[in-house]
Amino acid sequence: MxxxxxxxxxxxxxxxxxxxxxxxxxxxxxxxxxxxxxxxxxxxxxxxxxxxxxxxxxxxxxxxxxxxxxxxxxxxxxxxxxxxxxxxxxxxxxxxxxxxxxxxxxxxxxxxxxxxxxxxxxxxxxxxxxxxxxxxxxxxxxxxxxxxxxxxxxxxxxxxxxxxxxxxxxxxxxxxxxxSVDTDFFSATRAGPFYHEGVNLSAMPELVSFSVTSRKSAQDTALWSLVMALLVHRPQCHVVLSCCGAETRAQLETVASRLCGKEASRLHVMGFLPLREYRDLLCASTVHVRLETADVREGELLEIMSCETLLLTPHQDGTAGLLRHGENMFICPPSDPEERYRCISDLLERPEILGVLRANARKTALAFRRxxxxxxxxxxxxxxxxxxxxxxxxxxx
CATH class of the missing domain: 3.40.50.2000 (Glycogen Phosphorylase B;)
Structure with missing residues (x-):
């Protein structure tokens, strides 16, 4: 043919x-x-x-x-x-x-x-x-x-x-x-160090990354309250806000520019990433947070899980056979930034539990090997x- x-x-x-x-x-x-x-x-x-x-x-x-x-x-x-x-x-x-x-x-x-x-x-x-x-x-x-x-x-x-x-x-x-997901590509064994503006973020003790998919999300006070809680209360934690679109990035950078001191140096805003860099970011992240719930694509979630990165997201409709709370990911509290912060902080404080969840995430992704x-x-x-x-x-x- x-x-x-x-x-x-x-x-x-x-x-x-x-x-x-x-x-x-x-x-x-x-x-x-x-x-x-x-x-x-x-x-x-x-x-x-x-x-x-x-x-x-x-x-x-x-x-x-x-x-x-x-x-x-x-x-x-x-x-x-x-x-x-x-x-x-x-x-x-x-x-x-x-x-x-x-x-x-x-x-x-x-x-x-x-x-x-x-x-x-x-x-x-x-x-x-x-x-x-x-x-x-x-x-x-x-x-x-x-x-x-x-x-x-x-x-x-x-x-x-x-x-x-x-x-x-x-x-x-x-x-x-x-x-499906390309588990050979989205793999910690294939990833290289992730740099942003000369900083090797893969070497940081804690890296929490966020997917910000719209300009409206970039203005969400709940998002910024969670980001600030991580930066203020966890001095070793670096936060990445990753987005697509010039307008969304501009909105994120506008809010981020109001920060000062050590917190500002640990917040990293970036736009669209080439696929390899996106993979390297996921593998460098201890936790990846996706707060949006509209039109979620299971393939995107599997890419995160395939990198052995803990996915934290609200309940996602239509993913019942994929996401299992407390087993291969965590469903974050619906809207309270303080509860969300406590959830992430508790996980970061328990590396043995985090390791099991991340290994299970990879195992789940392998069942959908492209x-x-x-x-x-x-x-x-x-x-x-x-x-x-x-x-x-x-x-x-």
């Missing part, structure tokens, strides 16, 4: 899946992307670098939707040009796998009308976007998602909660990618392809 991946980056989210397909010598796997990690390759996976659009200033009086749609059209047309040249080399894919983001697959049917298309939901549909679902930016993502749906034979999301972004009559036709679970997803895709090919499934094409 000939399989083509279309994505903004290589290896990105789909590199492991491409490698899984390529493990079968009967498959020919090609990965086309606009960007790639320098010096990185996957066994059995051929690479194609797509033509890339260059940004020429921002705005020109247009709104966010118009700007984003213009970029998507450029990406789609440049990808179309690259794919047409690919077809001239006699490469015709049986199956194409793509994200609904960026616009790479917008015009691919003009080149490969006979291919079986599998689309995965854009990563932008997350808890941080839920509060602003009808902004220009989010409406663009919905528009791109619709364009992908009308061309796809199969459509996948990454957690059950993401189905709410679709009309109710469509949800039964949308499947969820089985939750290298074991992804082959099942590949089997599902191949089955769907064969059913479609044999006309057992209705297709619009």
């Amino acid at each position: 000939r399989i083509l991946f279309l994505n903004d980056t290589f290896p990105g989210r789909y590199g492991t899946l491409a490698a899984c397909f390529a493990a079968n010598p009967e498959n020919e796997v090609l990965f086309a992307s606009s960007y790639c990690r320098q010096g990185f390759s996957l066994p059995g996976v051929r690479r194609v670098l797509l033509k890339n659009t260059r940004e020429r200033g921002q705005g020109n009086g247009s709104d966010a939707f118009e700007q984003g749609w213009g970029r998507a059209l450029k990406v789609g047309k440049l990808t179309f040009s690259s794919l047409r040249k690919l077809r001239e080399t006699d490469f015709t894919p049986d199956m194409v796998l793509s994200s609904s983001a960026k616009g790479h697959a917008l015009f691919f049917r003009r080149v490969f009308p006979e291919a079986f298309l599998v689309t995965y939901l854009d990563d932008s549909f997350s808890s941080s976007s839920a509060v602003d679902r009808y902004s220009d930016k989010m409406l663009l993502h919905h528009f791109m998602q619709s364009a992908s749906l009308t061309q796809s034979q199969a459509f996948f999301v990454f957690c059950e909660g993401q189905k709410k972004y679709f009309p109710s009559f469509m949800r039964n036709a949308i499947e969820v990618v089985p939750v 290298q074991d679970i992804l082959p099942r997803h590949v089997t599902r895709l191949i089955t769907a392809y064969r059913q479609w090919k044999n006309k057992n499934l209705c297709s619009a094409f």
Whole structure:
């Protein structure tokens, strides 16, 4: 079978899946992307670098939707040009796998009308976007998602909660990618020391890290009360606030700038981290705190647990089979910062209990090892392809 991946980056989210397909010598796997990690390759996976659009200033009086749609059209047309040249080399894919983001697959049917298309939901549909679902930016993502749906034979999301972004009559036709984690990568044995502004945070006796997923969370007084309690009452404790997005980071830095003295020197605010650095941060952390509960992705929780880091989070709906309080993680008190501080402080004072919890967290993650679970997803895709090919499934094409 000939399989083509279309994505903004290589290896990105789909590199492991491409490698899984390529493990079968009967498959020919090609990965086309606009960007790639320098010096990185996957066994059995051929690479194609797509033509890339260059940004020429921002705005020109247009709104966010118009700007984003213009970029998507450029990406789609440049990808179309690259794919047409690919077809001239006699490469015709049986199956194409793509994200609904960026616009790479917008015009691919003009080149490969006979291919079986599998689309995965854009990563932008997350808890941080839920509060602003009808902004220009989010409406663009919905528009791109619709364009992908009308061309796809199969459509996948990454957690059950993401189905709410679709009309109710469509949800039964949308499947969820089985939750998994790359336990080989997210492993303390693979991690290096984590530095921030020249400070080796891996060497600190206590490091408590926080995921801050939205600007609203960055302003939460409960978050800052907990952070201050750790800094004031535990003089050896360093605290990391990790976030995505310039606005969220700016909000965190604004509040952090009001601190002074020794407490300020032990508070570290950082934005988006490359995957390796994120892994190293998790492995350096004694405890990782995730206070948000909206649209939680089990895969993110498993990454934390796979690093043998104690996860502290409120009750998370839909994770009953994964999170077990007092066994492989701790459910923190609902809203009281003092109770949350006492919970973390008590755990830090009991290293033997902490060690058991962290070991159990790793054991839990190993049950969701991506290298074991992804082959099942590949089997599902191949089955769907064969059913479609044999006309057992209705297709619009």
